[in-house]
Amino acid sequence: xxxxxxxxxxxxxxxxxxxxxxxxxxxxxxxxxxxxxxxxxxxxxxxxxxxxxxxxxxxxxxxxxxxxxxxxxxxxxxxxxxxxxxxxxxxxxxxxxxxxxxxxxxxxxxxxxxxxxxxxxxxxxxxxxxxxxxxxxxxxxxxxxxxxxxxxxxxxxxxxxxxxxxxxxxxxxxxxxxxxxxxxxxxxxxxxxxxxxxxxxxxxxxxxxxxxxxxxxxxxxxxxxxxxxxxxxxxxxxxxxxxxxxxxxxxxxxxxxxxxxxxxxxxxxxxxxxxxxxxxxxxxxxxxxxxxxxxxxxxxxxxxxxxxxxxxxxxxxxxxxxxxxxxxxxxxxxxxxxxxxxxxxxxxxxxxxxxxxxxxxxxxxxxxxxxxxxxxxxxxxxxxxxxxxxxxxxxxxxxxxxxxxxxxxxxxxxxxxxxxxxxxxxxxxxxxxxxxxxxxxxxxxxxxxxxxxxxxxxxxxxxxxxxxxxxxxxxxxxxxxxxxx
Numbered sequence: 397x398x399x400x401x402x403x404x405x406x407x408x409x410x411x412x413x414x415x416x417x418x419x420x421x422x423x424x425x426x427x428x429x430x431x432x433x434x435x436x437x438x439x440x441x442x443x444x445x446x447x448x449x450x451x452x453x454x455x456x457x458x459x460x461x462x463x464x465x466x467x468x469x470x471x472x473x474x475x476x477x478x479x480x481x482x483x484x485x486x487x488x489x490x491x492x493x494x495x496x497x498x499x500x501x502x503x504x505x506x507x508x509x510x511x512x513x514x515x516x517x518x519x520x521x522x523x524x525x526x527x528x529x530x531x532x533x534x535x536x537x538x539x540x541x542x543x544x545x546x547x548x549x550x551x552x553x554x555x556x557x558x559x560x561x562x563x564x565x566x567x568x569x570x571x572x573x574x575x576x577x578x579x580x581x582x583x584x585x586x587x588x589x590x591x592x593x594x595x596x597x598x599x600x601x602x603x604x605x606x607x608x609x610x611x612x613x614x615x616x617x618x619x620x621x622x623x624x625x626x627x628x629x630x631x632x633x634x635x636x637x638x639x640x641x642x643x644x645x646x647x648x649x650x651x652x653x654x655x656x657x658x659x660x661x662x663x664x665x666x667x668x669x670x671x672x673x674x675x676x677x678x679x680x681x682x683x684x685x686x687x688x689x690x691x692x693x694x695x696x697x698x699x700x701x702x703x704x705x706x707x708x709x710x711x712x713x714x715x716x717x718x719x720x721x722x723x724x725x726x727x728x729x730x731x732x733x734x735x736x737x738x739x740x741x742x743x744x745x746x747x748x749x750x751x752x753x754x755x756x757x758x759x760x761x762x763x764x765x766x767x768x769x770x771x772x773x774x775x776x777x778x779x780x781x782x783x784x785x786x787x788x789x790x791x792x793x794x795x796x797x798x799x800x801x802x803x804x805x806x807x808x809x810x811x812x813x814x815x816x817x818x819x820x821x822x823x824x825x826x827x828x829x830x831x832x833x834x835x836x837x838x839x840x841x842x843x844x845x846x847x848x849x850x851x852x853x854x855x856x857x858x859x860x861x862x863x864x865x866x867x868x869x870x871x872x873x874x875x876x877x878x879x880x881x
Contacts, residue, residue, distance in 0.1 A: 403746070433595025440591045451580060455573045459552055460533075465518055466496060467554060479562055483509045495569045497538075497551055503561030512538060515563065516553075531556050535570075550574045568660040609638050613645075615678065625653050673704045726834050732877055733774055735765035735806055736799050743797065746782045754791040760798040765806035767874040769855045777851040780844040781810040781870050788814030805858075807873040816868045822861040848872070 413833035466489075479500075486498045490511040497511035507514065516536035537553045607655040612630055619627045628649060629642040637840045684697040709796025749759035785795045800807050817825055826849040848870070852859040858873040 406468070419826060421538075429595065433592055433599060436589050436595055437592045441584070441588045442543070444587055448577070448580045448584055452577055455570075455576065456552075459568050459570055459573065461640025462496075463554055463566055463568050466568075469564065470564070474558070479558065479560065482558075484651075486510055497553060497565070497567035497569060499565040501563040501565075503563070504671050505563060508562075510565070512565070515565070540569075546771075593831070606638075613638075616685050620649065623843050625656060677701055677704050729770055731771070732766050733769050733771050735767060735774075735808055735874070736761040736763060738771065738775055738778060739797055739808060741800050742778050742782060745779070746786065750786055750795060753786060753789075755786060755789050756794040758794065758796045760796070760800075762799050762801050765801050766877045767806050767855070767875070768877050771846060773851045773854065777848045777872070778808065778810075780848050784844050785810050785812035785814070785868075785870075788812060790814070792869075801876070804876060805873045807871055808867055809871040811864045811867060811869040813864075813867040816863060817861060819863075825861075826859070845870075 470482060471484065473485045477484075483500055486500050486509040489496065490498050490509065493511055493764045497510070497512055499512040499515065500508045501515055502508060505515040516534065516538065531554070535550065537548050537550055539546050539548055541547075549569055549571040550573075551567045552570050553565050555563065555565045558564055558584060614628045616627055628646045631642045631646070633639075636724070680697055680700060684693060687693060740870050741757060743757065747757050782797065783793070789795055789812045795813075796809075796811045798809045798811075800809070825845050849859055850873055851857075855874060857875075858871075859872075860871045862869040862871065
């Protein structure tokens with residue numbers, strides 16, 4: 397009987413060696429984690445890049461709007477008072493001004509008023525959005541005192557050429573904006589690098605953990621391949637995908653172990669059951685050859701040999717039938733079968749046998765018991781049940797066979813007045829070569845009920861063994877054809 401593996405922390409096995417760094421780096425889980433880290437890093441870079449671009453555009457637009465407001469006020473004064481009024485208001489606004497920049501120059505670019513010392517050098521400054529030679533936008537650097545030292549600041553300004561050749565520049569100190577953009581760029585780069593580093597680190601940890609669990613499975617599989625069929629894959633308590641996979645593999649190993657045990661049992665039973673008939677065949681032939689030639693003796697020996705050979709062929713035919721049923725059958729060989737008609741044919745075959753043995757044989761048939769199946773296999777299973785019932789029913793007893801239907805199933809039941817089968821032995825008698833007699837010398841091979849079980853499994857039928865008080869009732873319940881898929 398197979399056993400379920402204990403939990404992971406109770407498995408009596410030495411833990412596998414931790415996976416090496418090279419194996420972790422070459423593992424599929426690490427490659428998958430690396431891909432996810434790259435995708436996440438690219439997503440973070442795209443999001444942060446959009447934030448950076450949107451912030452830069454907003455700040456630049458705000459700066460341009462501030463400059464435009466300054467220009468509007470200066471234009472009004474210039475329109476009212478001319479160049480002299482413009483000079484006075486620029487001188488007034490330039491006092492103690494740290495952010496707004498003004499410069500009014502003569503035609504030769506010599507300063508007249510403002511808080512800039514000179515006109516920005518065009519060769520060292522980027523000029524953008526120039527609409528003509530008389531007006532445009534420019535970005536430049538200038539030097540200004542900050543505390544006890546002179547610092548270089550960035551500025552953005554709009555310039556005009558006024559009537560008479562005068563030049564006007566109105567701008568704004570954007571050093572804070574430049575610093576903000578620089579911090580955003582650095583933060584974006586740091587965030588992307590940190591994301592990649594955390595992704596790679598997490599990938600290493602996850603890969604190491606998963607590879608360790610896979611190593612446990614591989615180690616258990618290696619021991620099973622080495623011949624230890626009782627070994628099972630350890631399972632944890634998380635019931636995740638790996639635990640469910642390990643559980644399914646353990647169920648498969650339990651099934652394989654049961655099949656191997658059944659195969660060994662079948663081999664032993666075949667050897668046991670065939671050794672006797674083969675020894676009898678050999679002894680009978682040797683004795684016949686040693687005796688004086690006699691046609692009657694030869695004929696009797698050959699007839700007994702044919703009977704023994706037929707018994708051996710029945711064993712092999714039963715084994716082939718079980719193997720065929722367990723291997724499955726193509727859908728083309730499965731057709732609608734009327735159970736009542738099948739039972740009627742079987743009853744005609746076995747009623748004379750029952751009469752010779754002094755056993756009453758009765759049948760009860762219900763109409764509409766149509767199932768999908770192979771008629772030959774179903775007939776063989778039914779014949780095995782009737783043959784067993786007649787074999788174990790004493791003279792004067794009764795064997796009954798009934799076909800019944802309900803809303804979903806059609807069933808065939810065979811009942812006898814024999815000794816029955818104890819509850820504890822009912823699962824066991826469905827195995828091959830199992831007989832409940834203390835001696836295995838009675839007629840039969842122990843394959844009758846195992847053949848019925850194989851046919852029932854092929855037809856998705858439920859096989860039950862019940863107490864008939866006295867005797868045994870064997871029931872096969874098939875899905876009705878209307879409920880078959």
